[in-house]
Amino acid sequence: MSELEDQFEELEIEALPLDAWHRAKGGRMVEFAGYHMPVQYEGIIAEHLWTREHAGLFDVSHMGQLQLSGDGVDAAVEALLPIDLSTLKLGMQRYSLLLDEDGGILDDLMVSRWPDSLYVVVNGATKWDDIAHLREHLPDEVTLNHLDDRALLALQGPEAFAALERHVSGEWPLSALTFMRFGKFMLGGAEVSISRSGYTGEDGFEISLPADAAELIAELLCGEPEVKPIGLGARDSLRLEAGLPLYGHDLGPGTSPIEAGLNFAINKRRRSEGEFLGADRVLSELAEGAPRKWVGLTLEGRQAARECAEVFAGSEKVGVLTSGGFSPSLEKPIAAAYVALAQAAPGTALEIEVRGKRLAATVTSLPFVPHRYHR
Amino acid sequence: MPLYYTQDHEWIDVDGDTGTVGITDYAQGQLGDITFVELPEPGATLKKGDAPCVVDSVKAASDVYAPVSGTVTEANAALEGEPELVNTDPESGGWLFRLTLSNTSELGGLMDRAAYDEYVAGL
Numbered sequence: 001m002s003e004l005e006d007q008f009e010e011l012e013i014e015a016l017p018l019d020a021w022h023r024a025k026g027g028r029m030v031e032f033a034g035y036h037m038p039v040q041y042e043g044i045i046a047e048h049l050w051t052r053e054h055a056g057l058f059d060v061s062h063m064g065q066l067q068l069s070g071d072g073v074d075a076a077v078e079a080l081l082p083i084d085l086s087t088l089k090l091g092m093q094r095y096s097l098l099l100d101e102d103g104g105i106l107d108d109l110m111v112s113r114w115p116d117s118l119y120v121v122v123n124g125a126t127k128w129d130d131i132a133h134l135r136e137h138l139p140d141e142v143t144l145n146h147l148d149d150r151a152l153l154a155l156q157g158p159e160a161f162a163a164l165e166r167h168v169s170g171e172w173p174l175s176a177l178t179f180m181r182f183g184k185f186m187l188g189g190a191e192v193s194i195s196r197s198g199y200t201g202e203d204g205f206e207i208s209l210p211a212d213a214a215e216l217i218a219e220l221l222c223g224e225p226e227v228k229p230i231g232l233g234a235r236d237s238l239r240l241e242a243g244l245p246l247y248g249h250d251l252g253p254g255t256s257p258i259e260a261g262l263n264f265a266i267n268k269r270r271r272s273e274g275e276f277l278g279a280d281r282v283l284s285e286l287a288e289g290a291p292r293k294w295v296g297l298t299l300e301g302r303q304a305a306r307e308c309a310e311v312f313a314g315s316e317k318v319g320v321l322t323s324g325g326f327s328p329s330l331e332k333p334i335a336a337a338y339v340a341l342a343q344a345a346p347g348t349a350l351e352i353e354v355r356g357k358r359l360a361a362t363v364t365s366l367p368f369v370p371h372r373y374h375r
Numbered sequence: 376m377p378l379y380y381t382q383d384h385e386w387i388d389v390d391g392d393t394g395t396v397g398i399t400d401y402a403q404g405q406l407g408d409i410t411f412v413e414l415p416e417p418g419a420t421l422k423k424g425d426a427p428c429v430v431d432s433v434k435a436a437s438d439v440y441a442p443v444s445g446t447v448t449e450a451n452a453a454l455e456g457e458p459e460l461v462n463t464d465p466e467s468g469g470w471l472f473r474l475t476l477s478n479t480s481e482l483g484g485l486m487d488r489a490a491y492d493e494y495v496a497g498l
Contacts, residue, residue: 044433045408233407233434302411302458304431326410326433333410355413355429355436 016061017151017211021218025229033062033124037232044233048328051200051238052369055157056230057221064127065147065208068138069117076142077118080134081111082257082276084267088113093180093195097257097265098122098130103281104253105260106133108245112182112195119193121152121206123247137277151214156204156238158372159226164205167220168194177205179373188217196374199235201242201367203374240323240334243296243366249307250294250322250336258285259338260294261366292319293344296364297335297352302326304333305352305359311337312351312358318343321352329369335361379442379482380491386466387442392479397470398430398439398461401495406432409461414450415472421445423481428471430461443481445474 013031022029027038037059040047050056068077074085083096093112100106107126112119122130127146134144155164165174170185174194177183182195190213198204209217221227236246245251245260256278257265266282274283299305304326311319324335335352343350348363379387384402388395403409415427426438427447450472454460461469476482486494 039434040407043408237433302431303413304410304436306436326431328408328433 040231047234055160058154061151062124064122067145099278103278163224200238241369299333379485
């Protein structure tokens with residue numbers, strides 16, 4: 001056997017607040033984004049299907065939680081992100097992108113309007129670079145706080161609401177939150193910030209909480225009959241089925257928002273005004289289209305194709321997979337790739353080369369599995 | 376029938392000059408949910424260390440190496456419909472392929488169960 005641990009090697013890495021808790025729950029720990037994290041507990045397929053049917057608790061404390069405040073914070077942030085903060089009211093959250101001068105994607109992130117600040121959640125693997133980029137580009141009047149004393153949990157799945165509602169109290173009922181809204185609540189004796197969002201395609205919540213309350217709250221939620229802890233493996237298969245791109249794989253400095261199909265992240269006012277890093281390329285691709293597009297692929301048979309596998313139309317190489325794996329919900333392999341525009345229409349027959357063999361694949365509309373957000 | 380094990384977590388069950396090859400329970404546990412197995416064709420000639428077989432799990436594809444040299448006589452057809460047999464019954468019903476050994480002296484370099492268990496305990 002080879003490559004038993006090919007994607008997740010053990011290195012010198014840090015422990016997150018729930019490290020001991022994951023181990024006690026039987027989590028198999030791997031290195032991810034500089035931390036020990038659980039790749040699975042009982043098994044990726046079982047955890048994946050449990051989340052689609054019930055509710056899964058994901059520890060995403062590796063992600064960066066940042067708070068930006070100070071005079072002119074909105075204008076300063078708008079100079080870096082293609083977001084319209086004038087329409088982001090208190091209690092709202094929005095997906096946005098950190099772009100470089102060339103319109104490449106430095107990170108994808110969530111921005112929320114807190115009473116006197118903006119709260120930003122960025123990817124774990126990129127957080128240190130993001131912080132450096134923000135510090136370099138933001139004016140002195142804007143203060144950046146890295147909220148590294150907070151943990152982040154995601155509770156995802158159709159039964160997430162029922163399980164969480166039993167434990168929260170606050171000014172508003174939990175039902176006041178619809179997709180991409182957030183509020184402050186009490187949970188397990190701690191003050192937490194809860195947003196109705198996630199990265200599985202399911203209804204669900206992301207809970208920012210004090211790190212020292214993480215174990216108590218994780219235990220509280222997993223004590224509910226609907227909830228099991230879920231590892232990184234299922235998090236990846238769930239997000240791919242939901243057609244959600246993963247930074248560092250599907251998105252990076254070499255990809256633009258328009259190629260990636262993230263046009264919605266370029267807010268309306270910013271399309272006419274521009275004036276954000278990378279605007280030249282982004283606005284020109286919005287007007288004229290990008291030469292290639294990020295598409296879904298459904299494979300025939302059961303053999304999966306993975307990231308970096310080459311995609312062909314006849315003898316011509318037309319792209320490279322950025323993600324790929326077996327879909328537990330669809331019980332077949334799925335993948336995603338940037339392909340030339342001529343091959344991007346759903347229904348286009350392509351081939352993917354795996355170990356010298358060509359596997360038949362068809363371009364498929366994203367998401368593979370419909371979203372079930374609570375709007 | 377003597378069972379032998381490799382450091383790469385294959386087992387081979389030898390009866391005369393016929394061997395049945397699979398992966399160990401430890402290996403399937405490390406790989407997680409197995410979704411597909413690419414098997415060798417009968418008649419294929421293998422040298423010790425060749426990779427005639429690929430086990431696909433949800434997270435990764437892994438080669439299975441030939442523990443000894445020989446000629447493939449049969450692949451486990453049941454795995455086409457039920458690749459998860461490698462998870463549920465790795466050291467019996469989840470066998471991968473059978474071969475006729477061309478050099479039984481190669482078995483001398485393999486481990487017995489006790490040695491393999493000790494090897495795994497040290498990983």
